[in-house]
Amino acid sequence: MPIFETDRPKRSRLIVTGAAGGIGQMIRGKLDHLADEVVLSDIDDVEVSGNEVSRPCDLTDLDGIRALLKGGGDVLHFGGQSMEAPFERILNSNLIGTYNLYEAARLEGVRRVFFASSNHAIGFHPREEMLDADSVTRPDTLYGVSKVYGEAMARFYYDKFGVESLILRIGSCFPKPADQRQLATWMSVDDMIRLFGRMIHAHRLGCPILYGASDNTESWWDNSKTAYLGWQPQDSSDAWRDGMPDDYWHPDEPKARYQGGIFVTYGHPGTKMPE
Numbered sequence: 001m002p003i004f005e006t007d008r009p010k011r012s013r014l015i016v017t018g019a020a021g022g023i024g025q026m027i028r029g030k031l032d033h034l035a036d037e038v039v040l041s042d043i044d045d046v047e048v049s050g051n052e053v054s055r056p057c058d059l060t061d062l063d064g065i066r067a068l069l070k071g072g073g074d075v076l077h078f079g080g081q082s083m084e085a086p087f088e089r090i091l092n093s094n095l096i097g098t099y100n101l102y103e104a105a106r107l108e109g110v111r112r113v114f115f116a117s118s119n120h121a122i123g124f125h126p127r128e129e130m131l132d133a134d135s136v137t138r139p140d141t142l143y144g145v146s147k148v149y150g151e152a153m154a155r156f157y158y159d160k161f162g163v164e165s166l167i168l169r170i171g172s173c174f175p176k177p178a179d180q181r182q183l184a185t186w187m188s189v190d191d192m193i194r195l196f197g198r199m200i201h202a203h204r205l206g207c208p209i210l211y212g213a214s215d216n217t218e219s220w221w222d223n224s225k226t227a228y229l230g231w232q233p234q235d236s237s238d239a240w241r242d243g244m245p246d247d248y249w250h251p252d253e254p255k256a257r258y259q260g261g262i263f264v265t266y267g268h269p270g271t272k273m274p275e
């Protein structure tokens with residue numbers, strides 16, 4: 001009997017954290033086929049239409065997250081600090097926020113979470129290395145460290161409490177690749193939505209780690225160990241290859257040598273947010 005079966009039905013509710021952010025805004029209005037109701041959450045209210053409702057909530061507020069998840073539904077967890085930042089910000093949005101999300105999932109009986117991890121969890125691997133789901137983490141920033149922590153939290157809540165997660169080490173999910181590096185790391189929003197479908201409809205999910213890139217010719221990541229999900233990216237950065245400005249960095253510079261790009265060059269971000 002195959003592990004993957006497409007018989008888990010459309011969800012009655014899908015909850016999206018970080019809904020006001022870059023990815024949140026790109027996926028808005030494209031989730032109707034996955035759930036009857038899409039609950040959009042961010043710190044402040046977000047504009048809604050169709051089957052969407054807005055439920056603002058700060059990830060640092062466990063009771064608030066519990067109220068958000070009450071009633072169940074799968075969660076697409078995009079909320080959090082998405083760049084390098086002083087530790088205080090990382091601590092609140094990503095460390096405390098991720099714990100609260102998983103703890104609320106356990107307490108409210110949520111079965112499945114999509115965890116938006118990042119290529120910056122593995123950013124200090126050289127570009128010549130092909131990585132897969134079993135590669136060791138090598139974070140390139142405190143932000144990347146927080147994603148490694150989030151992945152461990154996801155795995156812990158699966159092993160101990162049965163909350164399944166799809167952990168996606170997202171490359172660069174933007175409307176189009178912005179530079180030479182992103183020809184390897186770019187992921188289209190439609191490929192991401194196809195992956196949501198595989199997560200939601202999979203009969204068994206488990207707690208797989210995938211790399212989030214489209215079917216780009218230049219590739220540093222191998223998703224064959226999670227082929228049981230049957231996700232096949234259909235888009236490619238190749239369409240932009242010819243028009244990409246030829247302003248690439250010197251190949252010996254750290255930002256060109258390592259998968260994390262410019263993030264590997266950042267200094268310590270400090271501890272406190274500026275007053």
Ligand SMILES: NC(=O)c1ccc[n+]([C@@H]2O[C@H](COP(=O)([O-])OP(=O)(O)OC[C@H]3O[C@@H](n4cnc5c(N)ncnc54)[C@H](O)[C@@H]3O)[C@@H](O)[C@H]2O)c1
Nearest residue numbers: 018020021022023058059079080082093116118170172173
């Ligand atoms: N965009 C990419 O290519 C990319 C690449 C790798 C990883 N990711 C991850 O995907 C997720 C979404 O990325 P994005 O580009 O949309 O980021 P973004 O910064 O545009 O959006 C993040 C959202 O999270 C919200 N948020 C932050 N702290 C919060 C808190 N304490 N409570 C509630 N909401 C809070 C913000 O208000 C914001 O709207 C992030 O976790 C990011 O680390 C994105």
